[in-house]
Amino acid sequence: MTQPDRFWFLFSAYGAIWVLLALFLVHLGRRHRALERALDELRRRVGGDRSR
Amino acid sequence: MTIRARIAPVADTVLPGFAFVAMLAALACVFLYVPNERMQGAVQRIFYFHVNAAWSAFFGFGLAALASAVFLWRTDATYDRLARAAVEVGMLFCTMVLCTGPIWARPIWGTWWTWDPRLTMTVILWTIYAVYLVLRAMGEDDPQIARYAAVLAIVGVLDVPLIMVSVRLWRGMHPSVISAPAGQGGIQDARMIVALVVTLVAFTSLFLWLVWRRFEALRLEDELRALEDDVDALGGRATVGGATP
Numbered sequence: 276m277t278q279p280d281r282f283w284f285l286f287s288a289y290g291a292i293w294v295l296l297a298l299f300l301v302h303l304g305r306r307h308r309a310l311e312r313a314l315d316e317l318r319r320r321v322g323g324d325r326s327r
Numbered sequence: 328m329t330i331r332a333r334i335a336p337v338a339d340t341v342l343p344g345f346a347f348v349a350m351l352a353a354l355a356c357v358f359l360y361v362p363n364e365r366m367q368g369a370v371q372r373i374f375y376f377h378v379n380a381a382w383s384a385f386f387g388f389g390l391a392a393l394a395s396a397v398f399l400w401r402t403d404a405t406y407d408r409l410a411r412a413a414v415e416v417g418m419l420f421c422t423m424v425l426c427t428g429p430i431w432a433r434p435i436w437g438t439w440w441t442w443d444p445r446l447t448m449t450v451i452l453w454t455i456y457a458v459y460l461v462l463r464a465m466g467e468d469d470p471q472i473a474r475y476a477a478v479l480a481i482v483g484v485l486d487v488p489l490i491m492v493s494v495r496l497w498r499g500m501h502p503s504v505i506s507a508p509a510g511q512g513g514i515q516d517a518r519m520i521v522a523l524v525v526t527l528v529a530f531t532s533l534f535l536w537l538v539w540r541r542f543e544a545l546r547l548e549d550e551l552r553a554l555e556d557d558v559d560a561l562g563g564r565a566t567v568g569g570a571t572p
Contacts, residue, residue, distance in 0.1 A: 281370040281434050282369055284431065284433060285369050288376070288427040288431060289376065291423070291426040292376055292380070295422055296419070299416075303537075306544055307544060310544060313555075314551060317554060317555060317558065
C-alpha cells in the first residue's frame with residue numbers, strides 16, 4: 276500500500292472522531308434548547324397563574 | 328457550600344478551555360511532533376486517538392459502575408444521573424474506538440474486521456451499554472428500571488479487564504500497544520510517549536467536561552419535572568421538552 280493511500284486512512288480515522296464528537300455536541304445542544312423551552316413555558320405558566 | 332457548587336465554576340469555565348487547548352496540543356503532537364512508526368508509517372498516528380478513546384470509554388464505564396453501586400446502596404438520584412451521563416459519554420468514546428479500529432486495521436491487517444478476542448469483547452461491551460441506554464430511554468422515571476440499569480452497568484464493566492488482558496490471554500491479532508517484548512511492536516520513541524500522554528490529558532479533560540454537561544442537563548431535567556409536578560398540583564398542565572403529553 277502506498278503512502279498516499281495510508282494518509283487517506285489516517286485522515287478518515289480522525290475525520291470519524293470529529294464527526295462523532297460533533298454529532299454528540301449537536302445532540303447535547305438540542306437537549307439543552309428543549310430544556311430552555313420547557314423552562315420558558317414553566318415561567319410563562321407561573322407568571323400566568325400569578326396574574327390570575 | 329455543596330460539592331456541586333464548588334465544582335461548577337471550574338467545570339463550566341476552566342475545563343472546556345483546558346480541554347480545547349489540550350486537544351490542539353494533542354493534534355500538534357500527533358501530526359507535527361511524533362516521527363513515523365518504522366513498519367506502519369503515517370497510519371500508525373491513529374494509535375494516539377484510538378488508544379485514548381478506549382481509555383476514556385473504560386473510564387466512563389468504570390465511573391458508571393461505581394456511581395451505580397453507590398446509587399444502589401444509597402438510593403440517591405445524583406449517582407444515578409452521574410452513571411447515566413458517564414455511560415452516554417463512554418458510549419461516544421467506545422463508538423470512536425470501533426470506528427477508528429477498522430480504519431487502522433485495513434491498511435495494516437488487510438481487513439476491516441476480524442473476530443479477534445479483543446475486538447469481539449469490545450463489541451460486546453458496546454452492546455451491553457447500548458442496552459443500558461435503551462433501558463433508560465424506555466424506563467424514563469421508573470425507579471425499578473433505574474435499579475436494573477444500575478446492575479447492568481456494574482455487570483458490564485467486568486468486560487473491561489477482560490478486554491485489557493485478552494491480547495495476552497488468547498493471543499489474537501490485536502497487538503499489545505503500550506508495551507511488548509523487544510522487537511514486537513509497542514512504542515519505542517520517547518516522543519511517542521509524550522504524544523500519548525498529551526493526548527491522554529486532552530481526552531480525559533474532554534471526557535470530564537462532556538460528563539459534567541450531561542450530568543447538569545439531567546439534573547435540570549429532573550428539577551424541571553419536579554417543578555412541573557408542583558405546578559400541576561396547583562392546577563395546570565405541563566410538559567418537559569415535549570417529552571410528556
